[in-house]
Amino acid sequence: MDVRGARADLIVGVVFLAVTIVGYFGLYGGQDVASLDFGNDPGPGLFPYLLLGSLCLLSLWSIGWSLVRGPWRDTEVLRPSGGWQRMLLPAAMVGTLVAYTLILPRVGFLPLTFVFALLWILILRIEDDFRMTPARLLLSALQAGGLSWVIYYVFGKLVKVPLP
Amino acid sequence: MPLANEVLRIFLRLASDPRPLGLSVLGVIIGIIFGALPGISSTMSLAVLLPLTFGMDLTNAIMFLMAVFNSSVYGGSIAAILINIPGTPGSIVTQMDGHPMAKKGRAGEAITYAILASAFGGIFGWILLMFFAPLIALAALKFQSPEYAAVTFFGLTMLAYASPGSTFKAFVGGIFGLLLATVGLDAGTNISRFEFGIPAMQGGISIIPLAVGIFGLSEVLRGLEIGPQRFEAIRNITRLFPPWKELWPTWPAAVRGGLIGVIVGAIPAAGSAIGVVVSYAQEKQLSKHPELFGTGIPEGIVSPESSNNACVGGALIPMMTLGIPGDSMTAVLIGGLLIHGLRPGPALFKDRLDFVAVVYVGLLVAVVLTTLIGLLGARAFAKVLDAPRSVLLAGVAVLCVVGSYAVNNSLFDVLVMVVFGVVGYLMPKGGMPVAPVGFGLILGPILEENIRRSLVVNGTWWVFLQRPISLAMILVSVAALVYPMLRRGGTPGLLTGGQPPAGEP
Numbered sequence: 001m002d003v004r005g006a007r008a009d010l011i012v013g014v015v016f017l018a019v020t021i022v023g024y025f026g027l028y029g030g031q032d033v034a035s036l037d038f039g040n041d042p043g044p045g046l047f048p049y050l051l052l053g054s055l056c057l058l059s060l061w062s063i064g065w066s067l068v069r070g071p072w073r074d075t076e077v078l079r080p081s082g083g084w085q086r087m088l089l090p091a092a093m094v095g096t097l098v099a100y101t102l103i104l105p106r107v108g109f110l111p112l113t114f115v116f117a118l119l120w121i122l123i124l125r126i127e128d129d130f131r132m133t134p135a136r137l138l139l140s141a142l143q144a145g146g147l148s149w150v151i152y153y154v155f156g157k158l159v160k161v162p163l164p
Numbered sequence: 165m166p167l168a169n170e171v172l173r174i175f176l177r178l179a180s181d182p183r184p185l186g187l188s189v190l191g192v193i194i195g196i197i198f199g200a201l202p203g204i205s206s207t208m209s210l211a212v213l214l215p216l217t218f219g220m221d222l223t224n225a226i227m228f229l230m231a232v233f234n235s236s237v238y239g240g241s242i243a244a245i246l247i248n249i250p251g252t253p254g255s256i257v258t259q260m261d262g263h264p265m266a267k268k269g270r271a272g273e274a275i276t277y278a279i280l281a282s283a284f285g286g287i288f289g290w291i292l293l294m295f296f297a298p299l300i301a302l303a304a305l306k307f308q309s310p311e312y313a314a315v316t317f318f319g320l321t322m323l324a325y326a327s328p329g330s331t332f333k334a335f336v337g338g339i340f341g342l343l344l345a346t347v348g349l350d351a352g353t354n355i356s357r358f359e360f361g362i363p364a365m366q367g368g369i370s371i372i373p374l375a376v377g378i379f380g381l382s383e384v385l386r387g388l389e390i391g392p393q394r395f396e397a398i399r400n401i402t403r404l405f406p407p408w409k410e411l412w413p414t415w416p417a418a419v420r421g422g423l424i425g426v427i428v429g430a431i432p433a434a435g436s437a438i439g440v441v442v443s444y445a446q447e448k449q450l451s452k453h454p455e456l457f458g459t460g461i462p463e464g465i466v467s468p469e470s471s472n473n474a475c476v477g478g479a480l481i482p483m484m485t486l487g488i489p490g491d492s493m494t495a496v497l498i499g500g501l502l503i504h505g506l507r508p509g510p511a512l513f514k515d516r517l518d519f520v521a522v523v524y525v526g527l528l529v530a531v532v533l534t535t536l537i538g539l540l541g542a543r544a545f546a547k548v549l550d551a552p553r554s555v556l557l558a559g560v561a562v563l564c565v566v567g568s569y570a571v572n573n574s575l576f577d578v579l580v581m582v583v584f585g586v587v588g589y590l591m592p593k594g595g596m597p598v599a600p601v602g603f604g605l606i607l608g609p610i611l612e613e614n615i616r617r618s619l620v621v622n623g624t625w626w627v628f629l630q631r632p633i634s635l636a637m638i639l640v641s642v643a644a645l646v647y648p649m650l651r652r653g654g655t656p657g658l659l660t661g662g663q664p665p666a667g668e669p
């Protein structure tokens with residue numbers, strides 16, 4: 001689902017204003033840098049503060065102008081043909097990728113990649129109206145296994161990346 | 165002369181060591197396959213394949229990357245011609261005449277027109293790169309910190325100006341990228357910024373996980389949202405070579421397309437999608453039979469394809485001479501070079517002629533190999549379009565994980581990649597192009613270092629306005645930002661802009 005027009009400007013403005021606020025308070029965290037003297041160097045805060053200031057102004061401009069135009073009148077919402085449900089698969093992919101990353105050190109690359117690849121191959125095949133038979137299930141498993149092994153071999157053995 | 169010696173040395177190495185040439189062949193094959201697959205852009209191909217080069221020496225790595233870079237740009241035209249869906253944003257115009265020609269039973273000839281025009285454009289871009297890059301670098305070597313800072317700012321504003329969609333939002337994205345570049349330990353003072361209590365943040369945000377996220381994973385997520393695409397591929401590829409009397413008259417279209425491609429490619433962030441649209445429109449305007457465009461005429465394939473591949477050489481000019489990416493692919497390439505310990509810029513033409521030479525040779529070899537392999541394997545590459553979407557998307561997702569992990573062997577980088585994959589997926593939904601975020605991350609350290617150095621040495625901000633080159637760059641940058649607003653009659657329609665073309669990062 002894509003948004004265009006004044007409401008998009010409002011969303012962009014609010015999101016980046018939030019980034020500015022978080023950035024302003026998070027620049028130095030708990031570090032005490034106020035007492036430090038950097039000599040002629042304007043210090044490590046100059047550039048981030050310049051950027052945060054610019055981002056703040058641009059965000060406010062974006063919000064202000066969208067409110068002047070009326071964010072609910074001048075807006076175009078482009079919905080995908082399958083409705084909002086079409087965004088479930090991307091969300092599921094993000095979720096499985098985070099889980100994959102967190103579990104990876106415990107399970108190891110090859111078995112976990114096989115499970116991840118098989119899961120997604122099956123999900124996408126079902127979405128494609130692919131009628132699942134034992135032979136096709138076996139084919140999917142072989143493809144997932146082949147994919148995992150090829151990536152493991154190329155990165156783990158040839159490029160020598162110490163995969164978990 | 166020393167550069168010519170280096171080029172000769174690289175050619176001699178190619179003759180004595182089979183690995184660089186072998187990697188070029190491999191890169192061309194993979195690049196054409198990835199480029200031909202709809203939903204996998206050239207930038208994504210480069211981003212996910214970049215980690216393969218981490219264990220290679222510089223020559224092998226550049227030869228491989230140049231091969232992927234050039235061939236994936238051509239590969240997009242295969243899908244455009246056979247299934248009427250552009251494989252890459254740069255082949256968005258090729259389908260307009262390529263597919264109608266294929267429907268007339270001339271698919272093989274359409275592919276050959278695309279290959280030959282790509283070769284011509286590639287060589288054209290390469291010649292202009294060889295000619296102009298040393299000249300620009302020579303001038304840039306005289307720059308001091310204020311000029312560097314101003315040129316980098318100019319590059320950033322041009323990136324925003326030339327990005328698809330809204331200039332305003334592209335500029336916001338660029339500033340966000342610059343901000344991301346400040347995360348981590350400050351090199352000058354060792355004080356950490358934006359750490360948020362996470363020790364891993366002290367190392368900063370690497371360009372590779374960010375690039376793989378915004379250019380790679382985001383496309384997987386978009387592919388999942390769009391769902392399975394039904395298309396009917398034209399599989400009947402019979403005669404490959406078009407008649408000479410039809411091929412020969414297309415050379416002016418190839419020259420014009422090549423010239424436009426190099427110029428547009430050299431403008432930071434303009435990208436091949438803009439180059440091909442401009443060259444197609446120009447060709448149609450100059451034609452005696454504009455009504456035939458869109459019906460499957462050779463000029464409609466030759467002009468945009470020549471422009472598309474000429475953009476490669478054009479985009480390398482600002483990258484190599486000023487360290488400013490010419491498009492999203494060169495932004496990813498800069499990330500790879502940083503991993504190999506190289507920061508592109510004019511100093512390379514003084515200190516690292518070996519790198520400059522290997523880029524020249526690598527690009528030339530890539531163009532020649534793309535032409536040969538593209539012609540010989542035209543029928544085989546067409547079968548790539550039958551690749552199962554399920555295996556493809558799952559494979560690319562795993563490649564994104566492994567590619568970002570391989571930079572520092574860190575799972576934190578994988579999480580960074582996932583976060584920026586989501587950012588890259590969501591930003592276009594609000595009409596924001598994502599490429600400026602990557603450009604900002606690359607340009608951030610250069611801009612900050614040179615602003616601070618200018619202030620330390622000169623003690624005043626006025627220094628940026630007191631030096632002619634710096635002043636000129638700042639004035640042009642301001643004009644580039646203000647112009648869109650004036651053009652729209654003072655209304656901040658500047659905010660809304662158009663939607664970035666499909667697949668355009």
